[in-house]
Amino acid sequence: QVQLVQSGADVKKPGASVKVSCKASGYSFTGYGISWVRQAPGQGLEWMGWISTYNGNTKYEQKLQGRVTMTTDTSTTTAYMEMRSLRSDDTAVYYCARDHNGGADFDYWGQGTLVTVSS
Amino acid sequence: EIVLTQSPGTLSLSPGERATLSCRASQSVSSNYLAWYQQRPGQAPRLLIYGASSRATGIPDRFSGSGSGTDFTLTISRLEPGDFAVYYCQQYGSSPPVTFGQGTKVEIK
Numbered sequence: 001q002v003q004l005v006q007s008g009a010d011v012k013k014p015g016a017s018v019k020v021s022c023k024a025s026g027y028s029f030t031g032y033g034i035s036w037v038r039q040a041p042g043q044g045l046e047w048m049g050w051i052s053t054y055n056g057n058t059k060y061e062q063k064l065q066g067r068v069t070m071t072t073d074t075s076t077t078t079a080y081m082e083m084r085s086l087r088s089d090d091t092a093v094y095y096c097a098r099d100h101n102g103g104a105d106f107d108y109w110g111q112g113t114l115v116t117v118s119s
Numbered sequence: 120e121i122v123l124t125q126s127p128g129t130l131s132l133s134p135g136e137r138a139t140l141s142c143r144a145s146q147s148v149s150s151n152y153l154a155w156y157q158q159r160p161g162q163a164p165r166l167l168i169y170g171a172s173s174r175a176t177g178i179p180d181r182f183s184g185s186g187s188g189t190d191f192t193l194t195i196s197r198l199e200p201g202d203f204a205v206y207y208c209q210q211y212g213s214s215p216p217v218t219f220g221q222g223t224k225v226e227i228k
Contacts, residue, residue, distance in 0.1 A: 050214075059214070106154075
C-alpha cells in the first residue's frame with residue numbers, strides 16, 4: 001500500500017535550518033511528484049512547493065523562495081524539504097503529499113512533522 | 120494568485136443532517152481543477168473530491184462536489200459521526216501557487 005513516512009518532530013532556534021524527510025513506498029516513486037504543505041498551529045493549509053521525482057524540477061511558493069530547497073533521492077525513494085533562516089512563524093506541522101494522477105491535488109499524505117522554532 | 124473563500128466558517132449540524140459547504144474563487148478555476156479535503160483533529164488531510172465533482176478512491180457517495188468557474192460546493196448528504204471535521208477546498212488549475220481556502224469546520228450541534 002502507498003505510504004509516506006516522515007521524519008520525527010524537531011525543535012530549532014531562530015536562524016537555524018531544518019531538513020524534513022519523507023520516505024515513500026508502495027508505488028513507483030518517480031511516477032508521481034511530491035508537494036510540501038505546512039500548517040501553523042490552529043491555522044489552515046499552506047502550499048510550499050513541488051518537486052518532480054522524475055527529473056528534480058521544482059516550483060516554490062514565491063514568498064519562500066530563497067529559504068526552501070526540495071530534493072529527492074531516488075535510490076532510497078525519499079523526498080526532502082530543507083528550510084533555512086527559520087523564524088518563529090515557521091513553527092508548523094510540515095506535510096509531504098503525493099500528486100494525484102499528474103495533477104496538483106494530493107491523494108496520499110505523510111503523517112506530518114512538527115517543527116518548532118523557539119529560542 | 121487565486122484566492123479561495125470558504126463559507127460558512129463554522130457549520131453546526133446534527134448527525135443525519137445535510138451539510139452544504141461553499142468555496143468561492145477570486146477568478147475562474149482553470150479546467151475546474153478544484154479539490155476538497157477533510158481533516159480530522161491530529162490527522163493529515165484526506166482527499167475527498169477532485170476535478171470539482173469526482174470522488175476520490177474509497178470516498179462514500181454521501182460526499183458530492185459540484186460547481187464550475189468561481190463557485191463550488193461540497194455536499195454531505197447525511198452526516199455521520201466521523202464527518203465532523205474541518206474541510207478545505209484547493210485549486211490546482213493555476214499553479215504555482217496551489218492555493219487552499221481557509222477551511223470550514225463542521226461541528227456537532
